[in-house]
Each structure stands twice: as C-alpha cells, then as structure tokens.
Amino acid sequence: MKPFLAFFFLLIQFFISNSISFSHAQPFSVDGTVLELDESNFDSAISSFDHILVDFYAPWCGHCKRLSPELDAAAPVLAALKEPIVIAKVNADKFTKLAKKYDIIAFPTLLLFIHGVPTEYHGPRKADVLVCYLKKFAASDVLVLDSDSAISNFVEEAGIFFPIYIGFGLNNSMIEKLAIKYKQRAWFSVAKEFSEDVMVSYDFDKVPALVSLNPAYNERSTFYGPFEEEFLEDYVKQNLLPLATPVSYDTLKLMKSDGRKIVMTIVEDEDEERSKELIKLLKAAASANRDLIFGYVGVEQFEEFAEKFDIGTKLPKMVIWDGSDDYLLVTGSESIDGEDQATQISRLLEGYREGRTTEKRISAPSILRMLHSNFDIRVVYILVFVVAVMMLIQTFSKGGDEYHRLPNQEQVDHPTSSASEAESREYQPGDKED
Missing domain, CATH: 3.40.30.10 (Glutaredoxin)
Incomplete structure (x- = not known):
C-alpha cells in the first residue's frame, strides 16, 4: 500500500509541476495590450518577440504613472505593424532580481530588446511620436x-x-x-x-x-x-551628427562613441542672438573640418556639464576634448570673445593642428551638484533620518536638563521640496525619478 501511495503522490506532484511549466510556456499573444512580466515569464517573453520594449517601473514613481497611459496608447499601434513591436512592463520595485540583472537604478527605465539584446531607450515618450520612433527598429x-x-x-x-x-x-x-x-x-x-x-x-x-x-x-x-x-x-x-551639435545627455554619448576629437564651444546662453551667430560659424568650420566634431553648450542650458571646462574664464571659449578627464586649450585662443570670431576659430584650429596647446584637467562638479545628480530622494530621507538620530543621541548623551527640540516632520521634509517641484514640472523625455 505504501509504495502505491508514494507513487500516487509522485504522480500528483508531476502533474502539478508540469501544469505550472505548461502555463508559463503558453505563447504570448500580440493583441495590443501591455504585457505584465515578472521573474517567471520574463525570459520567455523576451525570446518570443524580435522587438519588445520593456518599461521597468515603480508603483510610487510619478513619472512612471504619467508614462503608463502613453504606453497603453502606443501598444495597439505597434502591435499592428507588419513586424510587430510588443510593449511590456515590469514592477522593478517588486521583482528586484530582474532590476538587478539589467542594472535598473532609476525609474522609469525603458529597455528595447532586439532579438533578445537590450539597449536603453532614450527616445520620445508621447504615444504618437514614440510609435514613429520605434518603427525604425522593426x-x-x-x-x-x-x-x-x-x-x-x-x-x-x-x-x-x-x-x-x-x-x-x-x-x-x-x-x-x-x-x-x-x-x-x-x-x-x-x-x-x-x-x-x-x-x-x-x-x-x-x-x-x-x-x-x-x-x-x-x-x-x-x-x-x-x-x-x-x-x-x-x-x-x-553625418550621424549635425555640423554643430548641441550638448545633451544623449548627444554626449554619440560624440564620445564617434572616435573623433571634439571642438567644444562654451557660451553663456545658446538662445542669445550672439550665440546663434557663433553657431553658424561653427557649422561653416565643421563643414571644412570633417575630421573633427563641433559641439556647443550653454551654461544656462547645461551648467553641470559646462562647468567642467572652467567657466570662470571669459566666455565664449573653445576647447579640444576627446571625452576623457583632460582637454586642450589652444595657446592664444583661450577665449573667442572678439568681433571677428570666424578668424578666431580659424586660428584656434590652426593652433591645435600645429600642437600649440596646453593640457587641462576637467573640473570636478560641486558637492551639491554631485548630491543632486547621484542621490535619489530615498537617500535624502535616509540622510535626514540619520542626522535626526545622531542629534537625538547627542541630546541624551549630554545628560543635562536642557531640552533640545528636534525638527518636526514638516522641517525634516523640507529638503525634499526641490523633488516635489521637479515632480510638478512638465515631464520631459528621459526623465527619471529614482
């Protein structure tokens, strides 16, 4: 009797395990809905489609909430293509193994899997233009x-x-x-x-x-x-880049991967009329010097990057950069703040080609900027909590009768006001919350 019962239980276990695996092996349908993926079906979904865009999100993320209806609207249009593109999403805050596997450190992060190979998506996130952008890949x-x-x-x-x-x-x-x-x-x-x-x-x-x-x-x-x-x-x-390339997070990646040296121009404000005239001159110079990339950045538009090149000196200025921690200043052309900027640009390029340069080190960003760019809002909460605990310990360790009032919750939350302001501004493509 016992061998029969053992066999019976093994048979039940076999059917249970296989029913689970069969359910996971069910083919995914391309019906225009956004697929919900988790650790049990993720690999199967990636291998089932030539092109699949995966949204790694967190339920508490405001940007994720705004992105979700755009993906819902784009999904049926992309699914109807001759070569369909599927949209899926993963709760990366819950399925942390998947988030760790794909180095998800901010939300939302979109990865486009082409024949199983992921690449981070930096394109538009409004439904109609997202569809136009993704058609390219199929x-x-x-x-x-x-x-x-x-x-x-x-x-x-x-x-x-x-x-x-x-x-x-x-x-x-x-x-x-x-x-x-x-x-x-x-x-x-x-x-x-x-x-x-x-x-x-x-x-x-x-x-x-x-x-x-x-x-x-x-x-x-x-x-x-x-x-x-x-x-x-x-x-x-x-010709992958324009003659004069405005610096952004995305164009920086393209410029660095190109391999050519970058002639970087730093101005106060790209939108000023004088800067626009200078950009026209940069395009003319780029057309005649195709072995170089010509980029420009305004302090007003991208101070975090511009300050790497010592913006304390007179602007506009031009430097030669290869994407490393060093750049070159051309002797005698430290600034191009003159009337005849076309001649100054020509002299700078001539000086560079003749080797009349001085090597400089890129400036490190300020501590506050580093905190802003590298720490997410949860780290700020942790830091505030640690400081509050240290203050409490210090208060008790003094042992006196003097009462030291701790900051109330409203005061503790004050450092997060900049985050809430960012949350309320218009959502931009590529923005992330975590």
Missing part, C-alpha cells in the same frame, strides 16, 4: 524605393529622430553592412527609380550618389564616392 535594414512618391513617403514617415541616407543609383548590397551596423542610429534606403525632379529636389547631379538628410537640423549633404566600404563608413559616421 523596418528592413535597407528599404528599397521604386518611385518618386515612395521616396517622399519614406522621408515623411521616417520623421526627424534619425538621420536618413538615400542611395541613388546604388545597389543595396553596397550599404547593407553599414545599415546593419548603424541601424539603431539612422535610416538607410536605396532608390531604384526616380525622376530628374528628385535629383533637383535632393540636390545631386549625377549617379551613383548617397544623400544624407538630418531633418531635425535641416541639413543635407551628398557623397559621390569612392564607394569602397572605408570611405562610405567615414561619410556615414560624419
């Missing part, structure tokens, strides 16, 4: 355009988020490797059929030609060869 590596209307439709639908490359009279195999390599940063296409009107519109007068468009900055250039891979890649890389 498109063919090289799109083949067979008419004037197909070309115009492609350029319109591509939007302004990525540079666009159109090969006129090129075989798609000539740019296929580059299209795969830079797929996450640009659109690639070849036009098989086109009229003379298109040649006039895109400003090229012979074929083969590779035209690059940067819609966000209204820039265009044309490459006539040679069409060997080395020269093609140089052209593609040089």
Whole structure:
C-alpha cells in the first residue's frame, strides 16, 4: 500500500509541476495590450518577440504613472505593424532580481530588446511620436524605393529622430553592412527609380550618389564616392551628427562613441542672438573640418556639464576634448570673445593642428551638484533620518536638563521640496525619478 501511495503522490506532484511549466510556456499573444512580466515569464517573453520594449517601473514613481497611459496608447499601434513591436512592463520595485540583472537604478527605465539584446531607450515618450520612433527598429535594414512618391513617403514617415541616407543609383548590397551596423542610429534606403525632379529636389547631379538628410537640423549633404566600404563608413559616421551639435545627455554619448576629437564651444546662453551667430560659424568650420566634431553648450542650458571646462574664464571659449578627464586649450585662443570670431576659430584650429596647446584637467562638479545628480530622494530621507538620530543621541548623551527640540516632520521634509517641484514640472523625455 505504501509504495502505491508514494507513487500516487509522485504522480500528483508531476502533474502539478508540469501544469505550472505548461502555463508559463503558453505563447504570448500580440493583441495590443501591455504585457505584465515578472521573474517567471520574463525570459520567455523576451525570446518570443524580435522587438519588445520593456518599461521597468515603480508603483510610487510619478513619472512612471504619467508614462503608463502613453504606453497603453502606443501598444495597439505597434502591435499592428507588419513586424510587430510588443510593449511590456515590469514592477522593478517588486521583482528586484530582474532590476538587478539589467542594472535598473532609476525609474522609469525603458529597455528595447532586439532579438533578445537590450539597449536603453532614450527616445520620445508621447504615444504618437514614440510609435514613429520605434518603427525604425522593426523596418528592413535597407528599404528599397521604386518611385518618386515612395521616396517622399519614406522621408515623411521616417520623421526627424534619425538621420536618413538615400542611395541613388546604388545597389543595396553596397550599404547593407553599414545599415546593419548603424541601424539603431539612422535610416538607410536605396532608390531604384526616380525622376530628374528628385535629383533637383535632393540636390545631386549625377549617379551613383548617397544623400544624407538630418531633418531635425535641416541639413543635407551628398557623397559621390569612392564607394569602397572605408570611405562610405567615414561619410556615414560624419553625418550621424549635425555640423554643430548641441550638448545633451544623449548627444554626449554619440560624440564620445564617434572616435573623433571634439571642438567644444562654451557660451553663456545658446538662445542669445550672439550665440546663434557663433553657431553658424561653427557649422561653416565643421563643414571644412570633417575630421573633427563641433559641439556647443550653454551654461544656462547645461551648467553641470559646462562647468567642467572652467567657466570662470571669459566666455565664449573653445576647447579640444576627446571625452576623457583632460582637454586642450589652444595657446592664444583661450577665449573667442572678439568681433571677428570666424578668424578666431580659424586660428584656434590652426593652433591645435600645429600642437600649440596646453593640457587641462576637467573640473570636478560641486558637492551639491554631485548630491543632486547621484542621490535619489530615498537617500535624502535616509540622510535626514540619520542626522535626526545622531542629534537625538547627542541630546541624551549630554545628560543635562536642557531640552533640545528636534525638527518636526514638516522641517525634516523640507529638503525634499526641490523633488516635489521637479515632480510638478512638465515631464520631459528621459526623465527619471529614482
């Protein structure tokens, strides 16, 4: 009897365990809803779809709450694509193993998994533009355009988020490797059929030609060869960024990964008329010096970054930087605050190429800025709590009759006012709360 009971219980256990595994193995449906993932089904979901955008969120996060309806609205549109993109979410505050596995340290964090490989998503977060942005990743590596209307439709639908490359009279195999390599940063296409009107519109007068468009900055250039891979890649890389690149968290990553030296210009305010005129001069210099990247940053717009280059000196100033902890000042060109800035820029570039430079160390950010950029609001609460406990211990350790009043809750919470102000401001793409 006992062997029979043992066998019976083993049989029950087998069916229970397999029913659980079967339930986890259920195929996911692409029905336009946002999938809820956890540690039991995450890997299965990632392996089930070629493209899946995962929102790692926390229930208490205000930015996460505002992002959620945007993802709900985008999900059915993306699911209806010829190559569907699925949206999913993970409560990273609850499923901490997943958060740790993917280095989630702030909320919300969006990871786009392409064939199981994650990359952090820094694109727009409003539903309509998020859809336009993500279409890029599900498109063919090289799109083949067979008419004037197909070309115009492609350029319109591509939007302004990525540079666009159109090969006129090129075989798609000539740019296929580059299209795969830079797929996450640009659109690639070849036009098989086109009229003379298109040649006039895109400003090229012979074929083969590779035209690059940067819609966000209204820039265009044309490459006539040679069409060997080395020269093609140089052209593609040089046009991934605009001629004069405004510094932001995202463009900094692109500039650092590019490999070229960066001519960095620091101004007081990018929106001032004098700064705008200077930016035009930077574009002209960049067009003639394609081996360099030209970037600019306003103290008013991005002080945390600008102060690395000693903004105590006279602005505007230009430095040569390679993304490391050091930068170069060109002797005699420490500032370009003159009337003829075009000549000053030329002299600076000449001095750099001749080696008339002085190496400087990037300035460390202030303590307050470090606290602001590296500590989340929960750390502030912990610090306030620790200080309060230390004050309490100190009070009792004195042993006197004097009563030392501790800060009340309203006073303790005062340091978090800046966080609440940030919470109330308009949500910007890329903002995170934790």
